[in-house]
Amino acid sequence: MQDSPDSSHGFRVGQRVHSSGDSRRIGTVKYVGPVEGYSGTWVGVDWDNGEGKHDGSINGVRYFHAKSERSGSLVRAPNLSQGISLLEALEKRYRSKSTSDEEDEMYVLSTSNNRVSIQLVGKDKIQDKLSRFEELTNASLAYMGVSFPGIPYQINTTVPNMKELDLTGNLLSDWKDVGKICGQLPALQALNLSNNLMSPYKSELPPLESISILVLNNTGVDWEQVELFRQSLTAIAELHLIGNNISRVLPMSSSFVQGFNSLRLLNLDDNCIAEWDEVMKLSQLRCLEQLYLNKNCLNSILYPDNGQQNELEATSYKPFQNLHCLLLGDNNIGDLVSIDSLNLFPNLVETRLSENPIADSTSGGVPRFVLIARLAKIKVFNGSEVTPRERKDSEIRYVRLVISRLHANAEEIKQHPRFSELKSLYGIEDERPSTGASGPQTIGSGFLSITLKCVGASMGEKKPLIKKLPATATVGKLKFLCESFFKLKSLKLKLFLQEEGSPLPVLLDNDTSSLMDLGIGNESIILVDEES
Template sequence: PQVGARICLNSHIGTVRFVGPVDSTNGIWIGVEWDDPSRGKHDGSKDGKQSKISGSFIRPTAGVQYGVSFLEALTSKYIEALHGSETQEKVLLGSSAGAIEVEAVSLDKIRRKFARLDHLREISLDNANIVRGDSNGSISQTCPNIRGLDLSQNLLSSWEVVAQITREMPLLERLALNRNRLQLPSCSESLLDAFQKISEIQLNNTLLTWAEICWLMAILPRLQVLEVGYNQLTSLALHHSLGQFPQLSSLQSLNLDSNLFSDWVHICTVLKEYPNLQRLILTANNIESIPLLLNQQRNDTFPSLRYLFLSDNQISSWNSIDALSTWLPNLQSLSLSGNPLVHGIDNEKHARPFTIARVPNLVMLDGTSITFRERTDSELFYLSQIIQQGVQTEAQRQEEHPRWAVLCELHGRPNEIQNLPTAPDKLSNHLMGLYFFLTDKLPISLQNGSYRSRVISQGGCTMDHSKKISMQVLPSMSLRILRIKICKVLKLDVRRTKLRCWLRMWDGSFAELEAVNNTRDLDWLGLENGSQLI
């Protein structure tokens, strides 16, 4: 192999950094820098020769894979020899980890369907050891209708090779190149015709710098969605050509998930140059605080951004949440889960209503819609908590709670705490108690397969009081949040648990709380203090 080539050995991918003899040994050695730093047995040195810190020397044995062409990989995956109609085939269910084997029929029909490569619109060839394109025109003749292409974790070594493939896909709109290590060419002019219609590109775990990412935007004139997570980025250092490319205005969504960003001001300063950027994903970074944007700094606002993901950062102060609306006046959707501010039993009680009250335009928080009733309850509760902090001047309250005056004007000023010594407005005063009776069996009326029935007649099920749990919730809570809370109490995996609930009616019958009503408030669904459910 040549220096710079990509190879694969025992499922580990690396870049060739040295080819040749090593002193005191016979034959040729290959010095490899592995993508996985733990793969190398040492620092890549042998008898004074060194490749890279994450590398090692290997022999060019038969186990080393040097890659295949795009069409070879495509044919290998999508065209399979027919087994014949008389052949009985067995298939392992993918979700059973090989534990369940079933007989499959008519698989040859599926093979014939996928064998029509010219009909394919979406192709996934991740981890297929692709190292090169094919002869000029062969790809466009074979699969001319491709709209989406996944080439993640292959042996591609440069953007010229990627362009050789995509240039023959005139309809291509979505491209995934995750976990590749691609060298940039010295001149971008040779690539300008290869990515003209790309609107979405994934470059996660490619170790590109922000300057290189900006360089790539110049050859992606229609780019709307950009993913560059897991790239160890610490800053968005301004590229010398930033702002010169009018196509940057097309960017609408940027994913910076699982990088190393910590400076909120720096992020906003750079990204406000993208006037149509609406969605920003900063999940799992190192952001600790968001400073308040002062009136004289209003030119630094980020008015286009509407969707912000800040889960799993290090935010620990409510001042940062107050500051969000000064930076992002049109913020509609926010994700905060996994931050110290909302973590822990004490914080979780107040986190959702406090966040809703502090950010005025939110309509979605942590993936759950905010109803008009929930916003009203949250803002009233927030005002009651402010007043319970004791006697403060108006200036002090306004400084600590920037929405104090606005909320007082909207809902009326709450009574001072000294006027209500015996009945302070606590969160518990707004809660209602629900009782749940657990069962792992379907009610009697549903055991015969009548799943379309949503009402169980009186006596149709047994309520086991030994399996009763109680829960305090806000009436404005959505049914979806209630299901999540039940799973947490029972220590169940929310994603893998199918939870069905029936509400006991006044006449003793039971009505199912259907999933289609997940966004409805509990009080809208008829739940009240003392309601019983199974």
């Protein structure tokens, strides 16, 4: 059955609606018309949350195509809302008085489980201030069912000083409506349109010179539409594009994205970018300081060498010249060459690599201390500060780790660009494994002198032990040995590395990692504790 364009009830195909009585249950009209076996007009809706009843067909008759098997419903028109104007939402949000039901909900339970009504101190003053629209500078109208601006020019006269407007989860879809709203709010600086499914537009938006923060998360906007913002959003400083299935960056007129001369933060989290070449198209955004690429599909990082830089259109400007924060969590990065490439970014001091294969030491990745040691300039890693103490400890452990591996394979040094620099910095000498009658032994038979100290509350006083342990001994094996050394058969152990000058010991939480893998050197101290 063909989709009909409209009906006497005013619904039209492509229109955004919400369920009557539930402004968070939002969907798109896919069909308006009769249904076989039933009287009257029905509206076919494809629900955003996927919670419908079918895929658009009933009893073998297809009325529309829903996005999934159970995201569609056929609904009577009175059970749907076409939304309200922006001004109506403002009145409803800030001027309507609490209903008796809402007042009844304002209570606490006494010790005897009885309701005790409460009164918010200063509530009336706050409500009075918010209701004076001419003084209102920030408004949150999330999930209020806003679907159109309202009477022309009334927005400006009603809320002339509006600076921040949150329209998350409404029924807006036409960029012309957005333009009308912004055009009537000359002081508007921040606009959040997240979770409004915006229709593609083919022409430039009206000038929006005052907007500096624009949030378009989960709106269906692709990069071709972003390019149309260039002339309209001349003062844009933050652009958030989370969850829009963006896989390609498509500059309009060159190999690199141009314009956006005030853009400092670009958030592309939770998209589908798989190739680093797409990221490089952003490298000539000269004011860009923060780039968020968490939850994409990136496999590698590559900062261009001198030869590649010569191919850039703006040769006087280094790629990502002013970028100081690059977040890459939850991608597919698994190689150390990519990690080393981060050192080439001129001003990068913060990065995130958590939930990448390279950062998962339980599945072939490397521990935090190795990543910190390889990243020479990083001051914030995976959301936490890299203190001078942690950097020093990490770099020393890293050097010891590399030295232990060089005994088995001298070619290993090629994989560690910072090794010689750090070895010289800390004056660390090679820690050779023991030598037998047949000459130097391999790392597999090299031993480390380790001091073991019991610190568990129920272990009693036990003298520290100094043991010669194979560098290849795993944490799990060492736990087993400690049970025997200290007669701790009934306890479940956990081990910590105590490093000189470090305020807190480091938990050795991966039973499969060897002492060598953890960068534990001669004369290290390991604390033996018990699981709580």
